[in-house]
Amino acid sequence: MVDSVFENLEYFQDFLENTSKRREDCGKIEELEREIRSVVNEAEDAIELEIYEINKLEKGNAREVLCETLSLLVEKIDDMKRNVMGSSIGTNEVQGYSNPTNEDLQTGYVAKLNPENVVVGLEDDLMRIIRRLKGSMSTREIIPILGMGGIGKTTLAKMAYDDPQIRNRFDVHVWVTISQEYQTRDLLLGVLTCIFNEIKEGTDNELMDMIYNKKLSIFNKIKQGTDNELMDMIYKKLMGRRYLVVMDDIWSNDVWDLMSRTFPDNDNGSRIILTSRLKGVAMHADPDTPPHEVSLLNADDSWKLLHETVFGVGHVCPPELEDIGKKVAQKCQGLPLALLVVAGHLSKLERTQESWKDVAKSVSKVVAKESDKCLGVLAMSYHYLPNHLKPCFLYMGIFPEDSDVNIEKLINLWVCEGFLWEELVGRDFLEDLVSRNLIMVRNRRFNGEWKSCGVHDLVRDIILREAEKEKFLQVTKDPSAKMHHARCYSFHSNIQNDLLESSSIGLTRTMHFFRGLGSKQVPLLVCFKLLRVLSVVQYGFEDFPLVITKLVHLRYLQLRSCDDPHGLLSELYNLQVFIVGSLGYNPPTIHETIWQMKHLRHLKVSHSISLPKNPSNNLQNLEGLSCLRLSSCTFELFSAIPNLKTLKLRGRQNEGQGEKMFEHLNSLACLKRLEQLKIRCKELYLFPIPCMYTLPTSLRSLTLSYTFLPWEDMANIVKLPKLEVLKIKNYGFYGDVWRLNDGEIFNQLKFLLIRTNDLKQWKAGSVNFPMLQRLVLRTCIYLEEIPKDFGEIYTLESIELYHCRRTAANSVNEIQEEQESMGNDCLSVLIDDCR
Template sequence: MAYVAVVSLVGTLKQLVQLKPHWISDDTRKMVDSLLESLEYFRDFLENTSQRRREYSAKVKELEREIRSAVSEAEDVIELQIYKIKEVEKGKAREALCEALSPLVEKIDVMKRKVMGGSFVTNEDLQTGELLLPGHSSRHVAKLNPETVVVGLEDDLMRIITRLKGSMSSREVIPILGMGGIGKTTLAKMTYDDPEIRDRFDMHIWVTVSQEYHTRELLLGVLSCVSNDQIKQETDDDDDKLMDRIFKKLKGRRYLVVMDDIWSNDVWDLMSRTFPDDDNGSRIVLTSRIRGVAMHADPDSPPHEVSLLNADDSWKLLHEKVFGEQQVCPDELEDIGKQVAQRCQGLPLALLVVAGHLSKIERTPESWKDVAKSVSKVVVNESDNCLGVLAMSYNYLPNHLKPCFLYMGVFPEDSDVDIDRLINLWVSEGFLWEELVGRDCLEDLVSRNLIMVRNRRFNGEWKTCGVHDLVRDLILREAEKEKFLQVTKDPSAKMIHVRRYSFHSSIYQDDCLRSSSSDHLTRTLHFFRSLGSKQVPLLECFKLLRVLAVVQYGFEKFPLAITKLLHLRYLQLGYCDDPHCSLSELYNLQIFVVRSLGRNPPTIHKTIWRMKHLRHLQVSHSIFLPKIPSKKLQNLEGLSCLSMSSCTFELFSAIPNLKTLTLHGRQKDCQGEKMSEHLNNLSCLKRLEQLKIRCNGLYLFPIPCKYNLPASLKRLTLSYTFLPWEDMANIVKLPKLEVLKIKNYGFYGDVWRLNDGEIFNQLKFLLIRRNDLMQWKAGSVNFPMLQRLVLRTCIYLQEIPKDFGEIYTLESIELYNCRRTAANSVNEIEEEQESMGNDCLNVLIDDCSRGADHAS
């Protein structure tokens, strides 16, 4: 983790210069610049060794450890000094900081000279083959690959065969993608051995690439497939001559090539030149865990993604491997066996290992129940190589992605992790410096099949993510080995000295926290269960803490000990009362998430306007935010829940870069002119993209209003606002609106009538849930870009506008708990489209049995 240590210290130094310029003397500035120059050199060195692993010796590992140690120690000293400066006279701050930096600069310079003078590949290394290679070779763990597994791959096999037999005459590349152990090689082998496919092609070539490929071995392997002559390893031909021989052998022939287990673009660029494109229907199948490699091979050829097995196929595979195809599973074991299969989470590799274990133990309910309780542990204990298969993906990660991936270990097993929260944590930890970069990192990890997207928004945008249990086991193993993170479910467990701790059990004893804070290393504490009130004062000991998350249970009173943690960037509290005014002492804080205990709207103290780095403020109850003249929070991007009474022009002018906002209104703030005034004040938020408004749920007599919402809005949610349908004229004007959710009487009235001039030009998703709407007078002209329409508990609505079927972009209509006549109208739309040959409209109708009498 040398790379992340370097990035973190760079950020700390730059933030020091920006935040506290009055602490920086000329001598101090020279030393900071010297440190930044050395750190930039370290970063370039680490990126280079990461990208060109095959060229460097194992000695680089030791050098990386030394860099991490030196840089981490430097950051500890600097941050501890910053913490102490608050306790000394301001006049001595410059002197104290300068004295602290001087020995650090000298130590880092020594480390830099050592790196610059290093030789990373020796003759001895080349002779012994002791190269720093990225993980196990696939060949070493191939015995665990599910090569004989057919269950669940039948449909995949047919799709691949269809593509191989396609009419396209030009050479086509067919990538097969999926996580390690999911059956990519199995699918490729089944395709390769299919008799019909064998007959279709003149030449058949199988080459296993893996991470540790050697170009000469690959070329000789291909040549042995295309030549009848005996190929000898000691041939005098160089690589270019070997490539030329292969090219000539394949010229004019229809060939099938399988390139199994590809990890890099370089090997594709090299090998693909040896395969001629004679416009005769030749095909190249490649298997990889990395989407980028597949897209590089052929951007126009969609990859075939192998999915995890469903529950039925998982049980079928487990049953087949334990009992064979002929023997029947005893009745008393079947339900338990299905539980075991389900807990393998659809990964064939895990199912095979567990099946092997079940085959060796007694076939009794008690024995199988023990396995069901600890499937993941069984897999790891049965085969170290099982994690080795997955570790290949981790070891191949670029340096900047490794900490982001290992951080998934913080969350409890089977967690659906909110993606926005995850990226904010990455930023707060110092792994990266902005959220947009975090999105790129997440996309890269998903494309490598290490992180799985769990939930998506209507447009496919990712909402939550997670990891397979086996991948999580790998994370915990590597995180502890790297001293990156310790996760504990037992508060009495022995603590190791790491920078991050995640506690998945309640903490009521002092020993656990005292041992964690003893050496000032700790930067992160996650408590997913309760933290005892007697333990709260101990938090003050974690002087260098950056992330503190007390997720489920909190405190009746705001813990003042927290306000001593000057380096906090991320603070999440389960429950507490009004945040104390001294919260502003946390001048580094970027994210503040808290649930309020009080019935009355909590007040955020006016000192919050000192917190210049605050990016997200999330409070579960509505809050009153006082405005201080001339003060601004330029970095604030997310705010919830803000009381409607705080919606003044002065306030919004002071948070000009807000992107997401949730408002909560009381009855007196959500009526007529008052509502109009509050909403009009939003117009100065030129960058606002997402707005949610929720009133208190009491019936309000709808009064038409005129107001202007920010033209930048893309997503709008209204709940219990009881706006009249005539007010939709204010919404339809929004030029960028893509998502509109009308929940729980967001609009009120029995008729929604749209004229031809009222057009939602960019609206793609429309949700209407629980209101009194009876008639909807609209047409396709009003929603030209609509993709998805969802109606929930609209029990009075008679029908859906008939010509919605003419919206050519419409992909789905969903009705839940609606009137039967409305469901019938949707069925008529679907039938009409099918009669016209249009089968792209998906209709989902659930619990729509309400008749006229019932609805009324």
Template sequence: MFFVYIEMANAAVISLVRSLEQLVQRKPHLISDETRRMVDSVHDSLECFQDFLESTSKRRQKHCRKVEELEREIRMEVEKAEDVIELKIMYGIMKKKGLSKTFLRTLVGKIDATRERKAIRKTLLPFVKKIDAVKSNVMGISFGTNQVQGYDDSTTNEDLLPGHSSRNIAKLNPENIVVGLEDDLVRIIRRLKGPTLSREIIPILGMGGIGKTTLARKAFDDFETRNRFDIHIWVTVSQEYRIRGMLLDILRSTSDETNEESNIDRLMDMIYKKLKGWRYLVVMDDIWSSEVWDLMTRTFPDDNNGSRIILTSRQEEVAIHADPDSNPHKMNLLNSDNSWKLIRDRVFGVEHACPPELEDIGEQIAQRCQGLPLALLVVAGHLSKISRTRESWNDVSKSVSKVVADESDICLGVLAMSYNYLPDHLKPCFLYMGVFPEDSVVNIVRLINLWISEGFISDELVGRDCMEDLVSRNLVMVRNRSFDGEAKTCGVHDLIRDLILREAEKEKFLEVTRIHEATNPSAEKLRSTRRYCFHSHNQAAFWKLSSIIRTLHFFDGFQKLSKQVPLLVSFKLLRVLAILNDTFPTFPLEITKLVQLRYLQFTCYDNIHWSVSKLYNLQTFILGYGVAGLLPPTIPEGIWQMRNLRHLHIGDFFSFPIPSNKLQNLQELSRLALSSCTCELFSAIPNLKKLKIIGNYLMEMKRERLNSLSCLEKLEILKYRDDGIQPSQIPSKYVLPASLKRLTLSCTSLPWEDMANIITLPNLEVLKIKDNGFLGDVWMLNDEENFKQLKFLLISWTGLKHWKAGSVNFPKLQRLFLKRCMNLEEIPQDFGDICTLESIELHKCSISAATSGKNIQEEQESIGNECLSVLIYNHP
């Protein structure tokens, strides 16, 4: 619980800092000298709070009631202050727009408009005093030792480093079961027996409960492995560990003589001398921090005699720190067959068969554990205790998550260790994964935009770093990557999701109405909840939500539209609103009154209303379009007043109004009509990085429109699809932005000769040609035509027959992907000479093209190049 208080308070502090900045920026004329002094005072207090939160988080102490109370107090007072500030900002906006006094009083209470300065000062004053009082309490806390003042913990010693012990959950480790680990074990043993004489570090990485310790133990106990080494040492580290205890354990395994009174330096010296000159095998199991490695590595000499050290960890950064050149062994979840085998062997024994009537239902149960050995063992233990009938097992199949939840103290405890060890800034980002329904494949760009809208992070680059950190800690799984390894979509294991929802609900970070959930949260919970998600039709809680709520997600439509839409106005501080799987018949004007919105997503049959320009805080706007065949939506001129807008996605192609301002922050624009592509428009959105264009315009105008793209000097990603019926007649010369890194052309029907306009792009790394993006049966390249930076080339659904090219034309190509190239006679044979080429993939291409791919691979293998893989799928 202590850690939850920390990250919730830290997120609240960061959010309030941004609200204060917004107050000063939006209403400087209303900030008197006295008010500014109060704002500065709050800023100072927030810096103090952040230092305090960072210090307490690093120490990670348990059962510290005094600190928990302070964390709670910080969060509560900071959130109250933020509510008041945002209400004041909204009040000023509403008054400026000339709304009625009745509405204003309903929104923020009775405030004399002529005395707004005094009102702001008067309203802030009590919160400033409360925050100052909390600051005084924080300043009274001492961190001079490992103890927090007022925290009596007799277990604190000089050699105790912070964390949570994993020894209490060791009983769930599948020590005697290696189902699905056979290949992993072979690879680890091969590395242990390898010819390398220098001391080698072998990290084994994976999420909690995946079997890292089991794999390390099997390798450690392997008969041939033990005979190779003179000394064998196993030390369990865990989050909470005593340096002296670990050193004494190591010393006892190397000698019968130990000196219990020796200090740490003396113990390290004794171990070093015992190991010196001998070939040893050390397993450091469950290591969490780089600090413990830095301490312990001093005791392990490198005598160039083939010694080995195995590390098991959930943290990739630990492995990289221990040896930047090491190749970590990353464990994967079990497949369906091995999952069922693990359960079957555990329930019936290796030598006994499963009754035929239980086979299919047993496989279903195993599949719902999603390949995590920890969950499989918990479920297997439950199956061992119940009757072996189809009815009983069918009940388990329907409630696998409940079976696992019944072991939450042990099962989720294993995973909670990873969560507790997260830095404060990552915890809100991680808990936010609970927003999405079970088994969701989450678009990472959208997720990062949501993090920004919530105030957790400042920009996309920081968001990418946070995502990579969560992945490296084995808490979030990447579902799909781009050719260069960048994560595109992600998700979490169901057990991880259960942990997220438990922790999020405990601290009122997030409430979720789940699918098939019968009960609703209590009125008390609803009053204090700041984020709510509806995954089902059960939306009864919507009518009871607090007016201070910041986030609303509807994943199964917005029930009772006519009654519920007007209620949205009461959520005056709403920052995120996403309504999926439902369509508004007309543009919902009530939404335009939610001026604190940062993120807005819904679907509508109607045009965008001009009043959307009131959403001056909006950063991400995703508008789905109802039914094909209706007129596409139009963008009102007020869009140019939305200066904070970063991402605009429209479900159908749309026209942009003539510029009346500049949108300096706009970075992404999706499904813009080619007819709107003018230098005038692009000069008004100079920082655009991603653009998707839909062409359906007069053929003679296309060259002019494409030439205008050169005005976008920061454009990196361009997707152009032409929905016109006739083939394009674009003249052979047009200019694209030199900054382009990724280009996708679909249905554009360009002649292959026009590729000359693309070859000249100096930074192009990805080129995708889809659905007759180019027409003609011959593509010929001379030696002077070089894609200097191209790494990925995709060609699909094309009539290309003869392709004349060589390695000189694609000097840095890494992947070639061909799909539905039914007429292509062969892949240029010189492609085998591209030293960077890693793979060629063919999907349903001609037999001759597939044969040429195999020939390229065989030729390369004959000269010792085994790095090139040729993959052929379903070719005729």
């Protein structure tokens, strides 16, 4: 019976993935998708409820109850499958084509262009596009314009399309809007109409007369041809002519492949501009050239656009409204479409401080109320998503407005929710959502890797609207609000006693409390038997809440407590991520039952902990551990967690020194998959003399803080063959001279940070750091100069100095000047507060 259910679920998944690419029958598809989801959710609920109850029954009784439940589910799911297979959605119906009007023929039978001539903030973009249009390249060139919905892609393309120099440069101009709901035949007819309206020489005069005198009759003749015949007609009409084609709002590779081969490469400088929200489409069209990405407006340009739209170009805003207006502009977060909608609303109001302040308090509500089109433009990106990405995207609504969401945490939540199976797949999903301009990368690491992300406020409004419609998520800001039927809940305010009681507990899988959970509400959690994710971000509990140990389906648990995590926590046999913050002064004690939690992937504790000795099992799935006490590092311990990838260690005073500490570091060598290691030993002088010890050769990132290692110990670190990031913070190394000989080479090191130490002289050369890209020095107040040979490191992109000596800053300036004199202007130098 389980195999039957699983087979049907695979069928449903394939069906939904295929129908999500269809552009017709959207309403029917959405309705059918909801019916499928309802049946599947019901099956999931029933099975997991039986699993929850199974410990209360004898084995035979449990099997009998589960079989009875499954038999009913199999029958219901089989009925659903028969309904899907019998539906007409899977058929390839061709919709009829209606005759265009005279007006359509005159205007080129394309979608109406946006009348807004928004030039604010796009001046530099326009110059770059025009430069590429006028470039000397004779072959046909593709110019993709990329950006999120409402950011001004179409406006930018229209400005370039209408520029007088560009109009005179090309023989034929074609504008065709693709959008999601396109018909190939409509596109081909639209292109032909544009061509016929412009070509007026040679053999086309007779055809032009026919078009203008008998438009409908000639168009009826043209439409009798097949798609291939229309494509051939376009190809022949453009052959030998220099043309400019704009393909606006393109969503798929297929339509690009179809249309692009319709346009000949005459080797005469023809150009094709395409606009898209999807990076994949842009890169598919031209994999060799990065697309032109339109950015959100900065604060000054946002205010300028709002000001000019409300008051007109050259008119002055009343002084008493300027500050409020700038706040309104700022809340639009640089999206031109939102600014235009809000500006239109302001234009209808009295120009008083009170009326403008009301708008400043509710910008997103104004946008939603004033223009369904605005939210509709953004919602198109959501509706075009493949089904496997939709829950990942909607999950961004969990977090408070304007949140910088840690990417590692987000992906772990996706895995625990069951949206995907492993973290590596999560990064692929995130890249897909970023490339579709739905999620924005907020912070990056030195090498460009993503650290945190977020969404535009208007995109978040779309998320909340769609999530509520799909009963996926309810966000509660009002303490007195009632909970509706939803799979996920996110509480952004303190909750009242009866709030949890009003919920439909059978559906709930996720609960995030961003303002804490009161002790009176804790007992109610036992009702949420199917909970997978429980996160209590702020405040905490006096005693560890034992009721949580009853929630056997929990996969993600985050809380803070004055008490130690209880030994019964091992009852949560599904738990994958456990994040606990200690509210006490002493580090929490981890119970020996931790070794029974075989699915645990990440354990994060705010204080340094010692894991119980004599492991009873291996935690093969544990990949992240923070923070472990340095003195507890042993071969025996690490042999029980062999697949650890990230590890944070803390050293404490009076934990011993000398050979014992070397043993602790040597024990790390058995962690063959460890990639990131951080060691912090506050006020602990570990190594008075240099010693030899072995670190894992798999390390890619190493951070040392307050370890007071002698610089001679760097001989142990230089041996790490994969090390790319080295951060030496707060006397990680101790001594006034760091000397490297020619044989000490950091072969893969790309980023080096040195902060707060007593280093005076640094003796090294380019040979020691052949791959270094970025060097950062902070509060190195004794260091006299940077090694002069560093200018010869051809990979070096930047040197940054903060709060260092003036002599060190001068040495960096000399390196930069020397490189510029040799024609190398790639080295960036940043110097701040160096005296």
